[in-house]
Amino acid sequence: MNIGLFFGSFNPIHTGHLIIASTALNNLPLSQVWFVVSPQNPLKKNQSLLAADKRLLLVQKATEDDSRFLVSDAEFNLPIPSYTIDTLNYFEKQYSEDTFYLIMGSDSFLQLPQWKSYKELSEKNIIVYQRPDYIIPETTLAANITLLKSPLLNISATSIRDLIKDGKNIKYLVPEKVQQLIEQGNLYK
Ligand SMILES: Nc1ncnc2c1ncn2[C@@H]1O[C@H](COP(=O)(O)OP(=O)(O)OP(=O)(O)O)[C@@H](O)[C@H]1O
Numbered sequence: 001m002n003i004g005l006f007f008g009s010f011n012p013i014h015t016g017h018l019i020i021a022s023t024a025l026n027n028l029p030l031s032q033v034w035f036v037v038s039p040q041n042p043l044k045k046n047q048s049l050l051a052a053d054k055r056l057l058l059v060q061k062a063t064e065d066d067s068r069f070l071v072s073d074a075e076f077n078l079p080i081p082s083y084t085i086d087t088l089n090y091f092e093k094q095y096s097e098d099t100f101y102l103i104m105g106s107d108s109f110l111q112l113p114q115w116k117s118y119k120e121l122s123e124k125n126i127i128v129y130q131r132p133d134y135i136i137p138e139t140t141l142a143a144n145i146t147l148l149k150s151p152l153l154n155i156s157a158t159s160i161r162d163l164i165k166d167g168k169n170i171k172y173l174v175p176e177k178v179q180q181l182i183e184q185g186n187l188y189k
């Protein structure tokens, strides 16, 4: 089976993430997308990072009605910070009959040279969703990199956290169930 791995801090998960995962499924021969929640991005020092188990719950709620989506907490049991190459090696060993594709936004893709084992990672199957301000010209890409042709999504977890802090409404930017949990838990205030 071909599986898309969508790694992220998901602080919180937003509608953009769901559109990216669905677009990858629609454009490539993938059977599933696994949302892999990272306790700690090695390159991000984020003061407003919600506890990992709470972010995981939000991702579970956001994806529970879509059978194409699965959620993984594999990185909760691996060393922190969460290095993608280590988790990918773990998945490849654990599910040796499956083929994995990494899904990421173009901001992450452009940052790849700073990631652990960059050379090894850059030879994997990678699916990239273009992001405003981080546009990658298609001509520069190797054959293992797929650039999705889809509308740009001007939405980020940072802007959602800012809206919440300012007491604004985040309706439609996150799934309804996620909005409810954020409001009930008074999260990101
Ligand atoms: N609007 C978007 N367009 C393209 N890729 C995106 C978008 N939002 C998130 N991604 C990608 O999703 C993955 C997980 O991102 P992440 O959970 O950090 O969300 P974020 O919105 O970038 O968060 P933050 O604003 O806190 O940095 C990354 O690969 C990122 O590039």
Ligand SMILES: O=C(O)c1ccc[n+]([C@@H]2O[C@H](COP(=O)([O-])O)[C@@H](O)[C@H]2O)c1
Residues within 6 Å of the ligand: 007, 008, 009, 010, 037, 038, 040, 041, 042, 043, 044, 082, 083, 084, 085, 108, 114, 115, 116
């Ligand atoms: O492996 C690395 O060196 C590495 C460096 C930076 C980011 N990552 C991973 O990239 C994913 C996306 O990060 P984020 O915070 O933008 O959602 C997340 O799973 C991080 O652990 C991984």
